[in-house]
Amino acid sequence: MNVLVVYFSQSGNTEKIAKAIWEEASQANAADLKKLEAVGAGDLAGYDFIFIGSPLHSANLAVPVKEFLTTIQPGSGQKMAGFITHFAPAYPNQDMEKFAEPIKAASEANGIEYKGCFDCQGALTESLHEAVQKKLNLNDAQWADMVKQMTGHPNEEDMANAKACAREVLG
Numbered sequence: 001m002n003v004l005v006v007y008f009s010q011s012g013n014t015e016k017i018a019k020a021i022w023e024e025a026s027q028a029n030a031a032d033l034k035k036l037e038a039v040g041a042g043d044l045a046g047y048d049f050i051f052i053g054s055p056l057h058s059a060n061l062a063v064p065v066k067e068f069l070t071t072i073q074p075g076s077g078q079k080m081a082g083f084i085t086h087f088a089p090a091y092p093n094q095d096m097e098k099f100a101e102p103i104k105a106a107s108e109a110n111g112i113e114y115k116g117c118f119d120c121q122g123a124l125t126e127s128l129h130e131a132v133q134k135k136l137n138l139n140d141a142q143w144a145d146m147v148k149q150m151t152g153h154p155n156e157e158d159m160a161n162a163k164a165c166a167r168e169v170l171g
């Protein structure tokens with residue numbers, strides 16, 4: 001199979017997961033790893049499986065990822081799966097399904113089989129800590145707990161989980 005792992009990442013977390021998925025996909029396939037910015041609509045033809053990765057931004061896929069999904073056309077791969085990183089420790093399944101919905105919708109609208117979405121924690125970039133602590137209305141002790149929980153993610157376990165998930169959907 002020809003596999004494309006395409007991702008948007010500002011602080012490197014989603015990129016780490018993209019690399020793990022690409023490493024896994026490369027075991028038994030011809031796999032390309034590309035930043036979203038480097039992929040045009042015409043570059044998707046010829047791939048059998050596309051993994052698309054995004055950080056969670058304000059409970060949504062990042063805007064460039066949403067824009068990219070609008071360029072998906074029939075024939076842009078036969079199967080598609082997503083991966084998302086977020087600083088929150090975990091979201092209920094139904095929230096994750098809602099966040100990944102644009103990936104599912106783009107797949108279904110173009111006759112592409114949707115294979116689900118992996119997600120894991122990815123530490124929030126330092127420069128946003130103060131603003132997010134305020135927004136979430138957490139006191140310093142609560143925020144310290146939150147920071148402790150997210151620090152180091154995605155970690156080795158997250159990457160191993162991403163690989164296992166990729167292995168499963170690639171079949």
Ligand SMILES: Cc1cc2nc3c(=O)[nH]c(=O)nc-3n(C[C@H](O)[C@H](O)[C@H](O)COP(=O)(O)O)c2cc1C
Nearest residue numbers: 009010011012013014055056058059086087088122
């Ligand atoms: C503008 C912005 C909004 C964010 N909104 C959320 C959010 O709603 N929920 C969440 O859990 N994480 C949120 N995050 C945290 C990122 O999703 C998380 O740190 C992610 O791993 C960053 O990925 P990246 O390093 O690939 O850019 C937000 C980050 C930014 C920069």
